Amino acid sequence: MNSAIPTPYSAASTEPRVSTLELFFDLVFVFTITQLTSFLLRDPTIAGLVQMVLLFGNVWWMYGGYAWLTNAVPPRELAVRLLLLVGMGGFLLIALSIPTAFGSGGVAFGVGYMVVTLVHTGLFLRAQQTISSALARLGPFNLITAALLLVAGFTPGGVRIALFALGGILHWITPYLIHQSVFTIRAGHFVERHGLILLIALGESVVAVGIGLGAIDLPAGRIVAALLGLALTAALWWLYFSGDDDRAEAALDAAQGEHKPWLALNAFGYAFVPILGGVVLIAAGLKLAVVRYNEPSTVAAAVVLAAGVAIYLAGLAIFRWLIHVRSIAIRLVMAGLALLTAFIGLRITPVAQLAALVVVLIAGNIAEARVSPGR
Numbered sequence: 001m002n003s004a005i006p007t008p009y010s011a012a013s014t015e016p017r018v019s020t021l022e023l024f025f026d027l028v029f030v031f032t033i034t035q036l037t038s039f040l041l042r043d044p045t046i047a048g049l050v051q052m053v054l055l056f057g058n059v060w061w062m063y064g065g066y067a068w069l070t071n072a073v074p075p076r077e078l079a080v081r082l083l084l085l086v087g088m089g090g091f092l093l094i095a096l097s098i099p100t101a102f103g104s105g106g107v108a109f110g111v112g113y114m115v116v117t118l119v120h121t122g123l124f125l126r127a128q129q130t131i132s133s134a135l136a137r138l139g140p141f142n143l144i145t146a147a148l149l150l151v152a153g154f155t156p157g158g159v160r161i162a163l164f165a166l167g168g169i170l171h172w173i174t175p176y177l178i179h180q181s182v183f184t185i186r187a188g189h190f191v192e193r194h195g196l197i198l199l200i201a202l203g204e205s206v207v208a209v210g211i212g213l214g215a216i217d218l219p220a221g222r223i224v225a226a227l228l229g230l231a232l233t234a235a236l237w238w239l240y241f242s243g244d245d246d247r248a249e250a251a252l253d254a255a256q257g258e259h260k261p262w263l264a265l266n267a268f269g270y271a272f273v274p275i276l277g278g279v280v281l282i283a284a285g286l287k288l289a290v291v292r293y294n295e296p297s298t299v300a301a302a303v304v305l306a307a308g309v310a311i312y313l314a315g316l317a318i319f320r321w322l323i324h325v326r327s328i329a330i331r332l333v334m335a336g337l338a339l340l341t342a343f344i345g346l347r348i349t350p351v352a353q354l355a356a357l358v359v360v361l362i363a364g365n366i367a368e369a370r371v372s373p374g375r
Contacts, residue, residue: 022193106154141174221294235365251263288303302353
């Protein structure tokens with residue numbers, strides 16, 4: 001094949017830069033987001049929130065690892081594709097065990113996590129020599145964390161939580177323990193991959209509301225609540241996909257040397273924690289709001305919904321700052337106003353809170369468009 005002809009994995013390609021196998025992988029991974037939402041709904045307390053954060057922090061690190069993996073090792077070879085399917089199986093096991101990860105499902109979670117880690121390390125070692133040498137330093141840290149989570153499955157509650165926390169901390173400080181300059185980033189693929197996972201997660205939050213309703217009655221108020229939930233999700237989609245993804249790609253393309261992998265890590269690793277974590281909280285809040293639409297919200301329901309939107313907006317503001325888009329003040333104001341809507345839910349109804357959130361987001365979008373027409 002002529003090397004000058006663009007391929008789906010070349011920078012000059014006009015074809016989709018994320019393969020269908022990667023999209024399939026992401027669809028399986030987003031099941032973990034759905035499970036985390038259900039986990040929080042079963043225990044909407046501070047303890048439940050802490051456990052959900054520990055689960056999400058560890059799982060998101062390894063998803064990010066697979067995004068970096070397929071950015072460096074496109075899944076074209078049969079062996080790579082088969083091993084990615086095995087990794088998908090590991091993520092499915094993780095997702096299935098999330099509801100009982102701090103109980104009887106701890107061992108299953110640890111086994112799934114170990115499978116995901118082993119496949120990731122093995123596939124990365126197939127990359128070019130400079131990248132595989134970096135994985136020789138990164139891999140042991142990932143394997144140590146996987147071992148901690150596997151051991152956690154055999155320990156009692158308090159010790160298990162401590163091991164999950166230790167594993168998460170080790171994951172997220174690892175980048176500071178190894179050199180990043182050896183990693184190369186295909187910006188278009190990298191940005192598209194993370195945009196797709198956010199898009200799927202937002203869509204899944206709407207699906208989760210429908211599943212949560214089941215076969216219960218659909219009076220007008222509940223229908224209005226569901227439609228407001230959709231409008232809220234659409235506004236959240238607009239905030240990112242109205243241009244921040246394109247700006248992120250341009251920023252990654254322009255970054256030089258070691259700054260490029262650090263920008264990729266900070267913007268799509270660290271900053272995406274509050275963005276996707278906010279989606280988990282929003283999905284839980286939407287389910288509670290639609291079910292209890294005609295009476296004042298509980299404290300948990302009102303706070304989870306308001307905090308989810310605020311955290312998502314704060315994450316987007318951090319993301320913008322990292323990609324050198326300095327117009328973040330409006331998003332921070334929107335985050336503050338989103339938190340205040342909790343009082344509306346507590347005093348009136350979840351429908352009123354949803355309506356207030358939709359107004360805040362739409363007004364914020366309009367204000368951003370007027371202040372920065374090119375965004």
